[in-house]
Amino acid sequence: MEEQKSCCFVHEKKERTEKESKDLINRLSRIEGQVRGIRKMVESGSYCPDILVQVSAVNAALNSFNKVLLANHIRTCVAEDIREGKDETIDELVTVLQKLMR
Secondary structure, eight states, rough: OOOOOOOTTTTTOOOOOEEEEEHHHHHHHHHHHHHHHHHHHHHTTHHHHHHHHHHHHHHHHHHHHHHHHHHHHHIIIHHHHHHHTTHHHHHHHHHHHHHOOO
């Protein structure tokens, strides 16, 4: 049976510390609340530019979430795999960065 690693898409699973998970979930919860607020604005007929400003704020929050997650991924999974000589992780990272930059 092959040893299961704790990170990367190559490994399909990442074990996070309790603090890391809590911080990520808190960010997502705030974003979720912002999206619900936008929905209410649409339902109540708010002025389009006001909605657009809130959508922009959600996009910024998601980008911030991605930056935190990506930085952690590079510091842990990618660094560990490079130390172990797993060059396929670099290809994986390049692919992920290309998708993020669309």
